[in-house]
Amino acid sequence: MNSNTDKALMLKVKKGELDKLGLLFERYHRGLYRYFFRMCRDKDISEDLVQSVFERLLKYRESYSGDGKFSTWLFSVARNQFYDHHRRSSKNGVSIQIDEERLEIPDEKDVPVQKKKEKKEILEEALNTLPDNKREVIILSRYEGLQYKEIAEILNTTEGAVKVKMFRAMKELKDIALSFEKEYNYE
């Protein structure tokens, strides 16, 4: 086995070669950050969550079994971290959901002086408006390049269910983007 595969590196970390975690960090920290940021839209929280994922990897390295794909396992850890944080924040009354702020549509009277929104800005807003569970499937598939089978493992569901969810998420995204376009009088 190539000793530089993700799995081989993590097994080395498990055996005590902690420096090997550096290479895994270089390979995945950007993807994890993108995932967190697209889920919560908060730079500081996303950075903290990336750090906490790698802290967990270090802390629980002994329990790494090497079963399955490393990236699938890593994103499962990341997802748990995200939802744990989400739950804790909600309990403390601090929500990392800033959807309402993001969705604020300017008053009609402000529109003439405002530059027309670019299509991609509208799509970005629409994506941020999607419910977490739908946005998540799009992020993992479209941006992190995970296969439906891998996403199914992360979400603990079937591959077919993920495909259905992906289709419905895309349909909803398209509908929201269209309604925003109308809202902004986009031509």
Add this chain to the structure above:
Amino acid sequence: MNKKYEQLIADYLTGDLDESGKNELEALIADGKIDFMEFRAIEATFEGLDDLSVPKPDPIVSERFYAMLDEEAGSKARDGVAFKIAELFRALIGQISFPKMAYAMALLIIGGFIGSWVDRDKSEIEQLSQEMQSLKEMMMVNMLEGTSATDRLKAVNISSELPNADIEAINALLFTLNNDPSVNVRVQTIEALKRWGGNERVRQGLVHSIAIQDSPIVLIELADAMTELEVRSSAKEFEKVLQERELDYNVQQKLQSSIAVLM
């Protein structure tokens, strides 16, 4: 909509639909069981996701991580078996006479010498070359994110020194191909990716990139690469480009001849 149709479309979007799946989808659209306008709008939305900005972490994330790693490595050394053995050794030293100690040390050195002589050859070289590859890969990924086009070109060239197709390197190169503002960098990236043309991720990534490219030079380069790698699925993408865009006559000719080869 029927769940099976939804799954078909989901597969289509990510390029995971095989030929029979595509035929099935086309038939469903032709029969009006799938609304073509809606299907097209979803596809366009999916493609539009490519244009969204890419969030990037601050360098502070790396600093924090390496600080944590250093701290953990330090505490491991303090708590580790090696540390305990060293402590024990220190305690024993006071109780062993000098001739005995010298004899033990001599045996240890000779044993170590013989051991390293036998084992070092292959595994050491392999280990070194893998370490080199990791370093090169890390350097390449970091340089691809640089602001200077020259540096990014250098990064692309580094990839040609990587013996194996690594997913991280491939993703970084595909990202560069689809997002780099410099035509030269993009052309060079196609050259670099061609080396790993047998890899399905590379083939799909190159096909996917056709619709994104606006430069005629890059399109021609992609057409050559697709012909060379015999990626037949790219013909449809080139056809779409021909239908949807007003291209220079020479570029049209080039794309048409490539389509003819690929069909």
